[in-house]
Amino acid sequence: MTERGFFRWLRPWIFPAVLVAAFEWYARRASALGSDALAPPSAAAKAFIGAALDGSLWQATGFTLGTAALGLLLGAVLGIALGLVLGLSRRAAQLGSLSVEVLRPVPSVALIPLAMLTFGFGVRMELAIVAFATFWPLLVLVQSAVQQIEPRLLEVSRVLGLSARERAFKIVLPAIVPRLFVALRLGVAVALVVAVTVEIAANPNGMGYAMMIAQQSFDPALMLAWLGWIGVVGFAVNAGMLLLQRVVARRMGVQP
Amino acid sequence: MNDQSRVGPMNWLGSFAVLCALVALWWMASNGGWVSRVFLPTPQATFASLLDGLNLSGGSGNGELLAFTQATVGRMVQGWLLASLFGVLLGAAIGVSPAVRAWVQPTLEFIRPLPASALLPLAISIFGLNPGMVLFVVAFGAMWPVLLATVHGFAAVEPRLSEVARCLQMSRTAFVWKMGLPNAMPDILAGMRLALTIALIVAVVGEMIASQSGLGQAILLAARAFRASDLFAGIVLLGLIGFVSNALLALAEKRLLRWQQP
Numbered sequence: 001m002t003e004r005g006f007f008r009w010l011r012p013w014i015f016p017a018v019l020v021a022a023f024e025w026y027a028r029r030a031s032a033l034g035s036d037a038l039a040p041p042s043a044a045a046k047a048f049i050g051a052a053l054d055g056s057l058w059q060a061t062g063f064t065l066g067t068a069a070l071g072l073l074l075g076a077v078l079g080i081a082l083g084l085v086l087g088l089s090r091r092a093a094q095l096g097s098l099s100v101e102v103l104r105p106v107p108s109v110a111l112i113p114l115a116m117l118t119f120g121f122g123v124r125m126e127l128a129i130v131a132f133a134t135f136w137p138l139l140v141l142v143q144s145a146v147q148q149i150e151p152r153l154l155e156v157s158r159v160l161g162l163s164a165r166e167r168a169f170k171i172v173l174p175a176i177v178p179r180l181f182v183a184l185r186l187g188v189a190v191a192l193v194v195a196v197t198v199e200i201a202a203n204p205n206g207m208g209y210a211m212m213i214a215q216q217s218f219d220p221a222l223m224l225a226w227l228g229w230i231g232v233v234g235f236a237v238n239a240g241m242l243l244l245q246r247v248v249a250r251r252m253g254v255q256p
Numbered sequence: 257m258n259d260q261s262r263v264g265p266m267n268w269l270g271s272f273a274v275l276c277a278l279v280a281l282w283w284m285a286s287n288g289g290w291v292s293r294v295f296l297p298t299p300q301a302t303f304a305s306l307l308d309g310l311n312l313s314g315g316s317g318n319g320e321l322l323a324f325t326q327a328t329v330g331r332m333v334q335g336w337l338l339a340s341l342f343g344v345l346l347g348a349a350i351g352v353s354p355a356v357r358a359w360v361q362p363t364l365e366f367i368r369p370l371p372a373s374a375l376l377p378l379a380i381s382i383f384g385l386n387p388g389m390v391l392f393v394v395a396f397g398a399m400w401p402v403l404l405a406t407v408h409g410f411a412a413v414e415p416r417l418s419e420v421a422r423c424l425q426m427s428r429t430a431f432v433w434k435m436g437l438p439n440a441m442p443d444i445l446a447g448m449r450l451a452l453t454i455a456l457i458v459a460v461v462g463e464m465i466a467s468q469s470g471l472g473q474a475i476l477l478a479a480r481a482f483r484a485s486d487l488f489a490g491i492v493l494l495g496l497i498g499f500v501s502n503a504l505l506a507l508a509e510k511r512l513l514r515w516q517q518p
Binding site: 011012013014015016019037038094095096097098099101102103105106107108109110111112113114116117118189192193196197200201202208211212214215220223224227230231234235237238 | 267268270271272273274275278294295358359360361362363365366367369370371372373374375376377378380381382453456457460461464465471472475476478479480482484487488490491494495498499502
């Protein structure tokens, strides 16, 4: 029985282990043939430890995560506010629908050159793009969450004569909390992807840039280390958000 | 939501007026000098660059943007088609067997949050800077939503349907064609829609980094040369590509899933 349990625990690791081993073999063969474009995973692990010890790993990770979080905060606050307005008033939703439909499909990366021109390199340009990218999904999800609130709750608020502000904070926001966290989880995933993308494409800071510069200076081991680390960070952040979403849903009495 | 059906011509006019008001705000902000024209060109300048670039202004245009748009759209559509094909094939192969799912799915879940553009440096060092490399990354990045949606669609086949298939002694291919794929179709189409968005983003990033001709490279160069109106024309075109492709796919989705509606 315990052997079975151990096997169950081991099973998810076997497939990636096979993949890594195959890559190790392939990269070793390639470098034996004189290519310096690839490095085996063992060298990447060594490079990773080096980056972790000299602190560059933590600094770049902190920059990316911090910028993504700030951008998400900005985009989420604006998106939730507008989503509340559009969700509560059908007229506002109809008036704004065409503008939202026209602006929403603009790919966030199309704004990279514009942000570069406006803000220069650094935190602010990345912040602006992350905020733009996270604004739309939050707007749409919050709007639909508000539209699906039990109508009786809104009737109660009307009977009680609550002002618009009281209605938003006392009735509507608590009612959409579980759905809000689903939207935020999506927002976190988007924010992280967009932050890394901006760094790869333009911004000379953070994890994406570190990876790009490792590639450009022919240090494939370090590049692979960054790729793996970006994957681990993304996975950890997403898993954490999933956990948070479940806890909130349980607290609010919703079965996931 | 059934209030969609009640949108009358008046409301449509109203939402059009709001959009016009936004453009008017842009016009005032740029013409009134509230925002420097280095960052924010006037709408008329943007429109002129657009006409010029698309060769619509009657001979004087260079038609550059038209070629760039074609390159970007081509890259996006090719990558998306490859992604859809391989996503469905691999997804069906993984999803059809619970044993394979148990072995492979944790790895897939791990790779899912990885930004597609993070693969660009790796792809550059393997394939070098060429159009095929960008296409590969576009296809690879856009494949994940389709792949995971297909696996999910197959995993969610009603157990009774699987029992029926076993009773009828259906072969595995028959099961895939007659039960698995139709059941996974809504998931697959939703995944393909997401994949199209990702394909456009990765195509643009790939063009920026790998200097492949296309809108991504065009807007980056326009920004570096402080040609703000060309930059905005490029952004408008990219928005248009996103809008049109999404609308087409939504239409296709509605038609393909008509059998599901009661």
